[in-house]
Amino acid sequence: MPTNVKMTNTESSARMLTRTLATLAGAFALVLAAVLGVMSAMVNDTNQLEATRQRDRVETALATQVRLRQLRFENLQAAGVLQPILNSLLPSVTLQWAFAQVSNRFLDFDGTYLVTASGRILAGVLHGETATQADYDALVRIRPDLPGGTAQTEPHGIGEGPVTARLIQNGADTVGVMTADLRKGEQTGRPQFPEAAAFIVGYRKVTQAQLNEIGLRYRLPQLAVVTERPVNPLGRRDIASPDGSVNAWLSWTPERPGDAMIHQFAWALGAVVLLFVALFAYVFHRLRSAAQQIAARESQIHRLAGQDELSGLPNRRTFDLRLDQEIAQLGRTKSGLAVLLLDLDRFKAVNDTYGHNAGDELIRQAAKRLTTVLRLGDTVARLGGDEFGIIQTHMEAPNASAVLGQRILDALTEPFEIGGVAVSIGCSIGIAHAPRDGADRSTLLRLADTALYQAKNEGRNRYSFFEPQMNRALHLKRMVEEDLRNAIARDQLLLHYQPQVSIDGSSIVGVEALVRWPHPEHGMIPPSEFIGIAEERGLIVPLSEWVLRRACEQARQWPGIKLAVNVSPIQFRHKDFVASVIRVLEETGFDPERLELELTEGVVVEDADAAEAAMMDLRAHGVSLALDDFGTGYSSLIYLRRFAFDKIKIDRSFLEYMEATGESAILVHSVVHLGRALGLRVCAEGVETAEQHRFLQAIGCHELQGFLFSKGVPPEEIDRLLTLDRPFEQALAA
Ligand SMILES: Nc1nc2c(ncn2[C@@H]2O[C@@H]3COP(=O)(O)O[C@H]4[C@@H](O)[C@H](n5cnc6c(=O)[nH]c(N)nc65)O[C@@H]4COP(=O)(O)O[C@H]3[C@H]2O)c(=O)[nH]1
Structure with a gap:
């Protein structure tokens, strides 16, 4: 791996040890091989x-x-x-x-x-x-x-x-x-x-x-x-x-x-080999403990010197001290300072894909680039892992930290060459200003961290300034997160089901499970407000497993119709996703042929190979797959062909604008034709009017879902609807 940054001393000690040991082991093996070779030649000659x-x-x-x-x-x-x-x-x-x-x-x-x-x-x-x-x-x-x-x-x-x-x-x-x-x-x-x-x-x-x-x-x-x-x-x-x-x-x-001779001298030979091994082990032991002592001393020196060993940058301790010093100077000068906290995006992926050495090399190279974009008097430190802190001093112009933030983004988005491979990462930056946002170290760091969180949430590879409402939003999120965690644990969530109807509107062919959260204080919270938080705060996996289990249990009593369940991209990417679906199916005894998972394009965009493998696995177990919200994302034909979906669901926004713009109607028409050409079933979402229904029927859509037939309703209502002969007759006649 090419390394532009000087090796640290700890590394050099370790390498020195490895090299010495390798030489020693090589010499030992050579001597042993020579002795054995000579003996074997002698024995052969004599024989x-x-x-x-x-x-x-x-x-x-x-x-x-x-x-x-x-x-x-x-x-x-x-x-x-x-x-x-x-x-x-x-x-x-x-x-x-x-x-x-x-x-x-x-x-x-x-x-x-x-x-x-x-x-x-x-x-x-x-x-x-x-x-x-x-x-x-x-x-x-x-x-x-x-x-x-x-x-x-x-x-x-x-x-x-x-x-x-x-x-x-x-x-x-x-x-x-x-x-x-x-x-x-x-x-x-x-x-x-x-x-x-x-x-x-x-x-x-x-x-x-x-x-x-x-x-x-x-x-x-x-x-x-x-x-x-x-x-x-x-x-x-x-x-x-x-x-x-x-x-x-x-x-x-x-x-x-010759053989007799070797038998006679075998013990002597064994003793010589043992002696060599003992000698080697002794030297190895001595060398290793010497190198460990050197390494320990070196790292102590680094720490005392306030330096991070890997990157050669100041460490957290030095960063804190400098920040305290700079804050103390604030009163004496008119200029402010900015604290920038920075996280490398995709660092974990590089580490996982190319190994720790590549990760270390990335940190070294990123550190080097960061030092080149700073002005004299500014400080960049490695705070730990892939996190860096920057103190920007003498900020006469208020937008100086935006300029620096952009320079950092530009520097770090350039590909890195790691072990002969070009690796692209990015970074997220949170910025807090002193004295405007706070005038002590811990406040500034906390606020910069809040801004960093916001930058990551907004899609990464960007910088965000701390703004007072972020605190409130963060506070709200933390509250929701806590309540949601409790709601899942205490089984306080509910499922509603929205019927999916045959194209003539005469019968229910399936139901889509939609999660509902009746909050004790804030009333019914719609999924659009908490699914995102669940994804962000790591609650999506338990939430989704709860939904799938409950839906399978309840839909068991509705034989002959499909059960559609939404899958979040984050949940889908979880390594145990397929296994957890199969486990729930087995535990609830639900027929996999009746389960249809609704995936969005986001699922397949990031890691197409992994997504394909998971989808094949699910299909092999009999589970069918629907592409949800079709038309809102890339709507790529490639996805439809490569990933073998069973069904596409036309996003309801198309129907919404259909009456207003002729273009939407043409698009819906095209999507239905496309779906049919690829042998997929096509379901239109958000059907609210009889006119939309007639249009969809005329262009050959297969299934319909929308308020014209029913909203998402409690399971008892589905029980009732399923007993009726033509459940939506009235709605259609109106
Ligand atoms: N205006 C209008 N709206 C209609 C009509 N027909 C259906 N809808 C709404 O459209 C949404 C359909 O679900 P979605 O596209 O999968 O979109 C869902 C889905 O992405 C997500 N979601 C719901 N439940 C779950 C769940 O259990 N797991 C996951 N991961 N996501 C869920 O939340 C989104 C919103 O769900 P809901 O608020 O229940 O909203 C539902 C449904 O009430 C109509 O004719 N007009």
Whole structure:
């Protein structure tokens, strides 16, 4: 929000505190985030490193298994056990026997085969028994790169040199298949001929017991073969199926030393965070109390200096002192002085709409403008809220305060820019003169206040001078207000009802409730004299609720006709208005379809959106709406279209002048046509003559109301009229 006025010290202290705290909180959050970030990175790195190591250990474990077998071969060769089998062309029975000895004693496979390079078995042992070519061929189907298989490649897999192995998933079984190439290494000197033994092929089914043992030895927790792919790539190793696809995995649970570390140090970390929080809370507390002390001292200084903190203007105390001083000077100079009391119009609306900061800014800007319109020696003070006081001194010319009043109005009606929004307000000013109206402070202030009240009543955005009759009028109003309050509380008001009649005058289609106040001393007071006061003095809401409740109770006994009730704009704008109507309808059991609320244009002019919402709400509950006094205000077509009234009531002033001026007749004619075109019912008010009746009937008006048929009458009279067949026959015949 742009601010042209210097910030007060209280504000600067508060802002300083907020900024310091924000910086502190930011630094704290940064340090904490950095510590947590570093720790998390460390934990991740450690976990990752260990997982990679584990992965390597799996490969080592598998390679070691192969290396173990290779060593055995080397030992067998070194011991000369293999030579006789390989070099001599033994008869097959002898070869089988010799090979069985070797494989049983030195090789721990489920099946072992001595095969030629083309895959023919020379000897074989399967589970301790003699194996056949078919047994070997079954193994070749699992691993086609074995001698005699369809794959063209050399046997390969885990391990280097003559002995290699592979893990294969065959159905539900995991099998380790190993080949030892007898042609490599020691055997290279051996004579080669096609049917010579070229490979020893062994296979073994992998069991969980073996995996457990390997897992234990190589620190690979839960090492197992699984058929569901483990998510963590560092916790699995593919096991290919014979066709090359991968549907099984060697899986283990990677160890997470980083997590273990964090668990171990969690308490220490918690303690550090707690320490930081405690430190932050302590600094926060110290800073806040320091700022509060500064603010309290500053405001004390302001008060002692007689200054209003928000606006920077003198405060009420200074204003009073200066006024006393100026009044004391009056006798010595010939010139008078004026006291101006000023209220900002619509200040509350700005505060409510844009918030308190906007309200404060408005006060500051208004204060600044006020100081610019004053002459040297005059005083402007902020008396509280949106109220300002001005002492105008050295008034040689009697109209000087009118000139100042106008200057103030001009200055304050210029739009203000608040938070980038142009805000228009106005002000009301009450002026009292000394010594003419009074010569002491309290009298002058009271009279200026009376004049201010008058200015507001006359429609705001104006200045009023105090005049002696204002006192009397005010006194009268206060008296009426008091009496009216009592009359409502003691149920002393009455309702009269004026019939609304069908266009041919034959029957009553509705009644309009009209409030009456039989005053014990002043007799019957008409509503035109007290509704305004009730609106001004905040009595309209209880009064209206009383009227609606009583009308609903009494009209319950008149089935089939409408009940029209007047609604004051102030009452309508009350936030609980719709709720109170619905509540009264429920409590009295009155049919909402029979209730018609008469609204004036004033209702919709000020806040059209809120009015529309309330009207929709009422209509949704079945209540109908009539636009009263049509023709006296804006008579805007827009209202008729937008607000979906059910009925318009042509103001009685039109009928009054109809006979005198042809123009009124044309207007009435037009309004009836307009109403009909918009699909509304049209009721003419103030029908006093049979001629008016005939005219309205001829132009297509729907309903009539007026003294020709009946005045507002007590409910008993409506009872009687409703029993008659053609209640107004006589009146119409006259
Ligand atoms: N000269 C003449 N006058 C006629 C004729 N027909 C009706 N009137 C008068 O015109 C007024 C019609 O009410 P309104 O326009 O709503 O005007 C009403 C309405 O605005 C207000 N009012 C009355 N009762 C209530 C109420 O309960 N609540 C509120 N908010 N306002 C009310 O006071 C106004 C005046 O009410 P009333 O004095 O009862 O005056 C009534 C009625 O007596 C006629 O043919 N000739």
